[in-house]
Amino acid sequence: MILPFSIVxxxxxxxxxxxxxxxxxxxxxxxDIVESFQLVGEYTPPPQFAIVNISxxxxxxxxxxxxxxxxxxxxxxxxxxxxxxxxxxxxxACRAPFSGTVTGSGRGRLLxxxxxxxxxxxxxxxxxxxxxxxxxxxxxxxxGTFIQGVWGNGKEVFGVLRVVAxxxxxxxxxKKLDASLQGAIIVGGAGLDEEALEQxxxxxxxxxxxxxxxxxLMPRLLAVPFPVVVIDGVGKVSMSEVxxxxxxxxxxxxxALSGIMPDLKRPVWSRLGNVERPFVAVPMPSQSGAAVDRxxxxxxxxxxxxxxxxxxxxxxxxxxxxxxxxxLETGARRACVKVEFEGETALVPHANLELLL
Amino acid sequence: xxxxxxxxxxxxxDCGTVNTNLLLLERVADSYRFVAQAEALTTIGPPWNDVxxxxxxxxxxxxxxxxxxxxxxxxxxxxxEGLTGVDAFVVILxxxxxxxxxxxxxxxxxxxxxxxxxxxxxxASIEAVLCREGGLRSPEETWARTVRxxxxxxxxxxxxxxxxxxxxxxxxADAIALGSSxxxxxxxxxxxxxxxxxxxxxxxxxxxEIATVDVVDNVRPTVDTExxxxxxxxLEQIYIEQRLYKLPGVDTLSAxxxxxxxxxxxxxxRVVEYLWHREGRQDRGVLGIDVGAASITIAACLQGELALxxxxxxxxxxxxxxxxxxxxxxxxxxxxxxxxDADQVLAVLxxxxxxxxxxxxxxxxxxxxxxxxxxxxxGAVQMxxxxxxxxIGNTMPSFDPILVSGGSLVHMPRPGQVLLTLLDGxxxxxxxxxxxxxxxxxxxxGAVAGIKPLAATSALDAGTLVSLGTVISPVGKARSxxxxxxxxxxxxxxxxxxxxxxxxxxxxxxxxxGQRATVELKPNRRFDIGLGxxxxxxxxxxxxxLVGLVVDARGRPLVLPDDPEPRRHRLQRWIWDVxx
Numbered sequence: 001m002i003l004p005f006s007i008v009x010x011x012x013x014x015x016x017x018x019x020x021x022x023x024x025x026x027x028x029x030x031x032d033i034v035e036s037f038q039l040v041g042e043y044t045p046p047p048q049f050a051i052v053n054i055s056x057x058x059x060x061x062x063x064x065x066x067x068x069x070x071x072x073x074x075x076x077x078x079x080x081x082x083x084x085x086x087x088x089x090x091x092x093a094c095r096a097p098f099s100g101t102v103t104g105s106g107r108g109r110l111l112x113x114x115x116x117x118x119x120x121x122x123x124x125x126x127x128x129x130x131x132x133x134x135x136x137x138x139x140x141x142x143x144g145t146f147i148q149g150v151w152g153n154g155k156e157v158f159g160v161l162r163v164v165a166x167x168x169x170x171x172x173x174x175k176k177l178d179a180s181l182q183g184a185i186i187v188g189g190a191g192l193d194e195e196a197l198e199q200x201x202x203x204x205x206x207x208x209x210x211x212x213x214x215x216x217l218m219p220r221l222l223a224v225p226f227p228v229v230v231i232d233g234v235g236k237v238s239m240s241e242v243x244x245x246x247x248x249x250x251x252x253x254x255x256a257l258s259g260i261m262p263d264l265k266r267p268v269w270s271r272l273g274n275v276e277r278p279f280v281a282v283p284m285p286s287q288s289g290a291a292v293d294r295x296x297x298x299x300x301x302x303x304x305x306x307x308x309x310x311x312x313x314x315x316x317x318x319x320x321x322x323x324x325x326x327x328l329e330t331g332a333r334r335a336c337v338k339v340e341f342e343g344e345t346a347l348v349p350h351a352n353l354e355l356l357l
Numbered sequence: 358x359x360x361x362x363x364x365x366x367x368x369x370x371d372c373g374t375v376n377t378n379l380l381l382l383e384r385v386a387d388s389y390r391f392v393a394q395a396e397a398l399t400t401i402g403p404p405w406n407d408v409x410x411x412x413x414x415x416x417x418x419x420x421x422x423x424x425x426x427x428x429x430x431x432x433x434x435x436x437x438e439g440l441t442g443v444d445a446f447v448v449i450l451x452x453x454x455x456x457x458x459x460x461x462x463x464x465x466x467x468x469x470x471x472x473x474x475x476x477x478x479x480x481a482s483i484e485a486v487l488c489r490e491g492g493l494r495s496p497e498e499t500w501a502r503t504v505r506x507x508x509x510x511x512x513x514x515x516x517x518x519x520x521x522x523x524x525x526x527x528x529x530a531d532a533i534a535l536g537s538s539x540x541x542x543x544x545x546x547x548x549x550x551x552x553x554x555x556x557x558x559x560x561x562x563x564x565x566e567i568a569t570v571d572v573v574d575n576v577r578p579t580v581d582t583e584x585x586x587x588x589x590x591x592l593e594q595i596y597i598e599q600r601l602y603k604l605p606g607v608d609t610l611s612a613x614x615x616x617x618x619x620x621x622x623x624x625x626x627r628v629v630e631y632l633w634h635r636e637g638r639q640d641r642g643v644l645g646i647d648v649g650a651a652s653i654t655i656a657a658c659l660q661g662e663l664a665l666x667x668x669x670x671x672x673x674x675x676x677x678x679x680x681x682x683x684x685x686x687x688x689x690x691x692x693x694x695x696x697x698d699a700d701q702v703l704a705v706l707x708x709x710x711x712x713x714x715x716x717x718x719x720x721x722x723x724x725x726x727x728x729x730x731x732x733x734x735x736g737a738v739q740m741x742x743x744x745x746x747x748x749i750g751n752t753m754p755s756f757d758p759i760l761v762s763g764g765s766l767v768h769m770p771r772p773g774q775v776l777l778t779l780l781d782g783x784x785x786x787x788x789x790x791x792x793x794x795x796x797x798x799x800x801x802x803g804a805v806a807g808i809k810p811l812a813a814t815s816a817l818d819a820g821t822l823v824s825l826g827t828v829i830s831p832v833g834k835a836r837s838x839x840x841x842x843x844x845x846x847x848x849x850x851x852x853x854x855x856x857x858x859x860x861x862x863x864x865x866x867x868x869x870x871g872q873r874a875t876v877e878l879k880p881n882r883r884f885d886i887g888l889g890x891x892x893x894x895x896x897x898x899x900x901x902x903l904v905g906l907v908v909d910a911r912g913r914p915l916v917l918p919d920d921p922e923p924r925r926h927r928l929q930r931w932i933w934d935v936x937x
Contacts, residue, residue, distance in 0.1 A: 004398060004714070023541060046505050046539045051498040109497070111535070150711050215703035234711070235704030264710050265670060265679050276403045294404045307712045309719055330723040331937060332770035334716060351716045
């Protein structure tokens with residue numbers, strides 16, 4: 001049986017898609033070696049524009065505005081420049097709301113346009129350009145640790161990892177966050193509260209990784225300037241032990257943290273654009289790992305993580321795959337497997353498990 | 358594909374947003390039966406990005422279940438050779454993203470309302486509405502900016518009765534042209550013009566140089582008439598072209614099938630239409646409800662006319678967070694039979710949205726998911742009701758039967774929970790048989806009807822749908838506990854049960870699946886049970902089901918107590934009444 005999966009792997013081939021939100025220009029070539037800060041692409045958003053209603057502003061009929069115009073189609077104008085004016089008693093003037101070019105006129109109005117600034121996209125992860133998506137972006141490949149999360153606040157950074165929580169079940173505390181963590185990507189265990197978030201913003205951390213997060217804190221997380229990545233689930237969820245141990249082993253290393261994810265209101269479809277999941281990627285010099293098998297079946301000994309309460313976030317190993325259905329607390333009968341979590345064995349529906357690859 | 362005469366086995370792939378369902382129909386003696394089913398995750402997203410992979414996963418499961426071979430050399434085996442392969446392979450899809458539509462028109466209560474109704478017949482998400490209302494200082498700039506920033510798939514421009522207003526429609530067309538012209542040519546929306554017929558040449562001339570323009574009949578040719586079909590047909594065609602056939606991996610399915618791909622909602626509508634003709638009762642409508650993760654489809658057939666209403670991004674999973682943002686978490690908490698704070702409820706919604714294929718393991722999570730279905734269904738019905746032919750007033754017309762489909766409803770652990778959720782979300786009136794589609798066969802049969810009508814009808818008639826029971830829902834007001842309906846139930850074995858229903862209660866009497874009974878109904882003079890007006894009773898034949906004979910005497914509209922404790926107590930009792 002094919003299960004969904006999350007990659008939690010200490011040494012594997014990492015492939016990160018760097019995709020422009022709109023078609024643009026790709027600035028790298030296949031097999032280029034790139035640094036995290038290096039630009040891989042840029043696009044120019046549609047021009048800024050304004051329709052200036054001369055007829056209404058000057059209170060003259062559309063057919064008569066020609067005599068009041070100070071500019072013609074094709075003219076470049078500065079912000080505040082007078083586009084048209086009408087003298088005399090109660091004289092009025094129409095000014096350019098921004099610097100740009102007059103690109104059209106008609107029905108008593110002028111169209112003013114100004115080119116937008118290009119938006120640039122960096123590689124985020126140091127590695128090799130494995131593939132180019134013409135006009136869209138590039139796939140950066142590296143070897144190292146890769147951990148996929150479930151939720152992120154849309155931001156990304158490259159920085160040094162610091163593990164602040166003592167254990168996977170411990171929350172991030174404000175008093176543990178001091179100026180020495182400025183610019184660092186900090187690892188909390190179970191989650192963080194509002195006070196810790198404020199302190200993290202105060203000391204200007206580079207990013208935060210936690211196991212779970214309160215849903216009521218999520219709007220605040222969207223507003224902070226640094227990335228926040230949730231690894232296991234929303235609510236009171238501890239970080240899974242396997243992830244915490246892995247992150248602790250990476251203390252002091254440079255990591256790429258991405259909180260970019262699909263819009264939760266239309267997630268499946270925005271994933272069509274290949275926006276995958278939030279992740280932590282730690283490039284390593286070694287190239288001895290293997291790519292994960294994305295069609296791995298569920299078998300005895302598979303590493304899995306539970307996706308719903310009461311076991312949400314807990315990781316373990318499949319020890320039995322019973323035939324038949326198991327009665328759940330809800331009254332539903334479901335195909336389940338027996339999982340040995342840390343210190344506990346439980347029957348969990350197939351549907352509520354994912355493979356850890 | 359084998360010709361229609363020789364089609365003996367049909368495989369249908371129903372690719373939903375979360376799950377892909379495979380159904381095998383075969384000829385058994387003189388009729389067709391649904392014989393096997395398999396389900397796998399839909400694989401339109403990473404890491405697969407190929408819808409056909411989910412179908413292959415489900416095919417492997419189907420092969421394991423049946424011990425037969427359906428897939429070889431990377432394709433479905435068509436035609437059948439002995440027990441290998443099938444005679445026809447049919448694909449229906451609700452997995453693609455809805456068409457992004459911007460509506461532009463003059464009067465919200467007139468042409469724009471018609472435009473909304475036209476777009477509701479397909480998987481569409483209305484991204485914005487451009488109209489002069491709202492006191493915009495520079496409406497043209499706002500409209501152009503909206504088109505440019507949203508870059509929708511389609512702009513549906515309506516407005517003006519035929520021969521009526523010109524200038525305001527052309528102002529909208531102007532702004533749409535400006536907004537579109539600022540987009541790269543491949544991102545420009547397609548313009549569908551369904552407004553004042555007199556302006557067709559001007560609109561085509563203005564926009565034709567910038568984008569593709571389709572002209573159809575005015576949705577509101579006069580103030581009193583509405584003509585939606587041409588616009589609906591065109592939008593469906595655009596959806597099929599731009600979404601169905603552009604889904605990653607769909608070309609593989611298309612090569613296996615050789616039959617046109619069909620939107621699931623369209624297929625579901627066909628089944629509801631068939632049921633109406635099968636019932637053959639001009640005075641009663643047939644209602645179909647399909648609640649999925651990403652959308653809710655409501656198909657109502659009244660007087661032979663089908664009204665299809667698709668509520669995209671309003672499904673029980675992907676619609677929930679948006680719904681809470683708009684209406685507050687309290688609307689969900691009111692349906693919970695136990696106390697839960699906002700954090701707990703929101704956490705369930707977020708985790709379900711992040712992992713939509715998962716199932717609740719704890720009762721609280723189950724109640725939250727069912728609360729979402731209730732609310733989403735209420736919202737969908739409220740929006741769909743105005744499109745029902747001859748619908749007047751605030752109460753729902755009588756529908757019989759009501760067909761219940763869609764994973765979010767049929768996967769509930771107990772049949773009573775499905776029925777209770779339906780009653781709370783739909784608030785039916787009069788007398789209705791409720792039919793459950795436990796294997797999600799109904800939309801598949803709608804698709805099969807396109808190639809082998811006999812197979813679809815005989816499978817439907819052969820017990821594919823399971824009755825939950827007959828529900829009698831009196832409409833009227835009384836004091837809590839007052840007797841509002843007296844019933845004399847005569848079973849097939851001539852045993853008789855005399856019972857009463859009291860206002861505010863949900864009453865259930867035994868009537869097993871397949872059993873029939875004659876019920877003599879005497880409502881209180883203030884209560885209407887759909888037999889000709891308040892106080893009018895009569896004798897009706899009813900059929901049993903998994904829940905039984907149900908009288909929903911809780912009143913219409915259903916009002917829950919404000920006080921949390923009595924409310925939870927009542928909700929617990931209703932859950933208990935329907936079997937937990």
